[in-house]
Amino acid sequence: xxxxxxEPPVPKEMLPRHIAIVMDGNGRWxxxxxxxxxxxxxxxxxxxxxxxEYAHAIGIKxxxxxAFSTENWRRPDDEVHGIMNLMRKYLKDAYxxxxxxxxxxxxxxxxxxxxxxxxxxxxxxxDTDDFEVMTVGLAANYGSRREIAHAAQELAQLVKKGxxxxxxxxxxxxxxxxxxxxxxxxxxxxxxxxxQRISNFLLWQCAYAEFYFCDTLWPDFDSKELDKAIIxxxxxxxxxxxx
Ligand code: FPP
Numbered sequence: 001x002x003x004x005x006x007e008p009p010v011p012k013e014m015l016p017r018h019i020a021i022v023m024d025g026n027g028r029w030x031x032x033x034x035x036x037x038x039x040x041x042x043x044x045x046x047x048x049x050x051x052x053e054y055a056h057a058i059g060i061k062x063x064x065x066x067a068f069s070t071e072n073w074r075r076p077d078d079e080v081h082g083i084m085n086l087m088r089k090y091l092k093d094a095y096x097x098x099x100x101x102x103x104x105x106x107x108x109x110x111x112x113x114x115x116x117x118x119x120x121x122x123x124x125x126x127d128t129d130d131f132e133v134m135t136v137g138l139a140a141n142y143g144s145r146r147e148i149a150h151a152a153q154e155l156a157q158l159v160k161k162g163x164x165x166x167x168x169x170x171x172x173x174x175x176x177x178x179x180x181x182x183x184x185x186x187x188x189x190x191x192x193x194x195x196q197r198i199s200n201f202l203l204w205q206c207a208y209a210e211f212y213f214c215d216t217l218w219p220d221f222d223s224k225e226l227d228k229a230i231i232x233x234x235x236x237x238x239x240x241x242x243x
Contacts, residue, residue, distance in 0.1 A: 003100050008058035009227040010234040016187035018062035019055065019229075020137075020202050020209070023048065024193030025217030032217075038082040043219035045086040049093070054223040056100055056134050062183050064107060064137030066201050070146055073112075084117060087140060091120045094128075101133040107179040107202075108142035109150075137183060144203040151177035180205055188212060188233045192221045210236050 008015055023044055030040030048065060055063050068083055094104060104124045111118065121140075154177045158164035175181065186202055186209040194215045198206065212229040214221075 003053075003056065003097075005059070006054070006057040009230050012059055014234040015059060015230065016210075016233050017060075018064070018184050018186045018205075019060055019188045019190065020064040020066075020186045020206065021051075022066045022189075022191040022193075022199060022201055023218045024191060024195060026219060028193070029217040029219045037079055040219060041079075041083055041086055045090055047219050047221055049090060050222070051226060052102070052136060053100075054226060056102060060134060062135045062137070064139060064180075064183070064186070064202065066139045066142065066199075068108075068140040068142070069200065070109075070112075070141060070143035071200075073141075084114065087138075088117055088120060091117075091124050094124055098128075098131075101131040103128045103131040103135045105135060105137050105179070105182065107137045107139040107147075109146070110141070112141040135183060137180060139201065142179070142201075144200045147178055148174075148204060175204070178204060185209070188229065190214075190226075190229050192216045192218050192225070208238065208240050210238065 026040030026044040027037040028040070029043065030037050033039075048067075052063070067087065072083070073080060091104075094102070106121045106125060110121050113121065121138075151174050155164065155169055155174065159166055180202070183205075186206045189198070189202070189206050189209045190212045191197075192214050194213075194217075196211075196213045198211075202209075210233050212232055214225065214229070216225055
C-alpha cells in the first residue's frame, strides 16, 4: 500500500470526518460481464482496499463499510462462503500495512462467524487498538435495528442490577453502547449501485448525515468517484436542525 499523502479534493477542514459506504452493485457488475456473483465480490473487495488506501492518503479519519448484513446470510451458501473468505483474506492483508496505523473495528455481532474468522476479527481489533491515523469500521453481520436493540438490552441489564436509573438513559449513554461507540456520527453516507435507500445501515449514526447516491456499481467506484462525493458534501449547508 502506498501511503504518500495526496492533496484532498477540498480543503482539509471541509473533509467529512466520518464517511460510511454501502458497497452495492457487485452482483450486477459481475452479471453484466457474464460472470458469477462471487467474481463481483472479489472485485468489490479490491475496490474496498483501494478506497481505504486513498481515504487514508487524503486524510479521512473515520470510514465505515457495509460488508455483510444480518440479512445477507439468506444468500446462497457459496456466495456467503465466498464473502467470508474475502474477509479472511483482507483481514490477513491488513497486517502487511501496519505502517498506515489504521485501526480496525468490527461493527456487528462477531459470534455469528466461524470460529477462525471470529478470532481474526478479535485479533485485528486488539492488534490495531492504539493506531490513530484512521479508523475503519467493518460492518459485518450487522443490522442497525439489532445494534440498537442490543444497546437497549445492555442498558436494561444495568437497570436490573441497580447500577443505572431509567431516567439517566440519555442519547449519549445509548450511543456508548453501540458498536460505533468510539467513532463520531456519520457525516457523509455514500451508496453507489443506483439504489437510494439506507438498508438498515447506521440508522442512529446517520441522523444528520448527508446522503450521496450514484449509479456507478461498487467495483467501478474509484478515487475520482469518492472525490465527487466529497466535493458535493462540501457544497452542502448542514444545519443540524437549526437555522
Ligand atoms: C452488495 O452488493 C455487496 C455485498 C452484500 C457484499 C460486499 C462484500 C465485499 C465487497 C467483499 C468482502 C468485504 C471486505 C471488507 C473484504 P450486491 O451483490 O448485493 O449487488 P447487487 O445489488 O448488484 O446484487
